[in-house]
Amino acid sequence: MAPRSSQVFNLTFDAADPARLARFWATALGYELEPPPDGFGSWEEALAAWNVPEDRWDSASAVIDPDGVLPRLFFQKVPEPKTAKNRVHLDVRAWRGDERAPAEHRELVDGKVAELVEAGATVVAPVDDLGSYWVVMLDPEGNEFCVT
Known part of the structure; x- marks a missing residue:
């Protein structure tokens, strides 16, 4: 093969x-x-x-x-603008797989969010749900993605 x-x-x-x-x-x-x-x-x-x-x-x-x-x-x-919410999106991981304390995870996520805002992204909302933390963002053309 x-x-x-x-x-x-x-x-x-x-x-x-x-x-x-x-x-x-x-x-x-x-x-x-x-x-x-x-x-x-x-x-x-x-x-x-x-x-x-x-x-x-x-x-x-x-x-x-x-x-x-x-x-x-x-x-x-493409000629047409984006008009609706993505049905599929990317999650950008701010950490590399090893388990981290929640405070350290939040710090890594927030650091990546700051880097991506500098690169042209927009923050939609941070989410803190049952011990998980991520930030919903938009890329420069309005495509949704999350930083986890």
Whole structure:
């Protein structure tokens, strides 16, 4: 049996400004902007070589896990604005899996929230429910996500 790629799916976001949203989510998740294909020094060089009209160069962007394990996030330009609540959202974990005291967990969540506000996110509301703490946020285009 041939080995399977660790990236079994992309997660795609509709966006008004794909590059801006890609930069935000790279910051939020510790990802990096997807580099241009081999043989090209930049995406602009690749797009020009592929005869993509310049007015379409801002139609997509992507970010990748630097370790090549987690899914690629793809951002595609769409003409319509976001109009409804997400049915699926990402949870950005401020901690890395080891159990933490509630006060330390809150401190890590609040630190990540501050970093993401600086990157363009908006706080909707902190939630403290039965000993669990998270913060509901919006990315720069209004997509809901939580910091846990």
